[in-house]
Amino acid sequence: MDAVAIKRSLEGSGLRCTPQRHALMAFLSECKGHPTAAEIFEAVNRMDPRSSRATTYNNLRDLVQAGLVREVAVEGRAARFDAKGIRHHHFICDRCGKVEDLQWYDVPKPHSGSLGRRILRECELIFRGLCSKCAPRQDSRRSGSVRES
Numbered sequence: 001m002d003a004v005a006i007k008r009s010l011e012g013s014g015l016r017c018t019p020q021r022h023a024l025m026a027f028l029s030e031c032k033g034h035p036t037a038a039e040i041f042e043a044v045n046r047m048d049p050r051s052s053r054a055t056t057y058n059n060l061r062d063l064v065q066a067g068l069v070r071e072v073a074v075e076g077r078a079a080r081f082d083a084k085g086i087r088h089h090h091f092i093c094d095r096c097g098k099v100e101d102l103q104w105y106d107v108p109k110p111h112s113g114s115l116g117r118r119i120l121r122e123c124e125l126i127f128r129g130l131c132s133k134c135a136p137r138q139d140s141r142r143s144g145s146v147r148e149s
């Protein structure tokens, strides 16, 4: 995302485009992985040491609430964040906690009756299991036809 796109998406979500929020969005939209809040603070602070930890965390929360940043909750570990513009699903490894992106496909929405008065914003999937590093190697060697799905 370039500077103009970041400004537009912040203001489109009703957030003021402060230098600190801009720096957060710029870092997160370029970031390939899913950093924790602490990692985000360190990285942004390295580029622009103006914002405090509290400001960074508050801004991060504002961006999540505005729907610009996704918070991926990993049980028992620090939450991870993602602002990649492209829609995708997530795979979380049970063993190492790594969060990986999976290609997007549309998910069937729940029956409107089961939602009641709730308003659905998004419908995304989290897959859980073992990442390719943690999956036992022998299995894939034994059955030669294991395909990555």
Ligand SMILES: [Zn+2]
Pocket: 093, 094, 095, 096, 097, 098, 130, 131, 132, 133, 134, 135
């Ligand atoms: Zn793993």
Ligand SMILES: [Zn+2]
Pocket: 034, 082, 084, 088, 089, 090, 100, 101
């Ligand atoms: Zn992601």
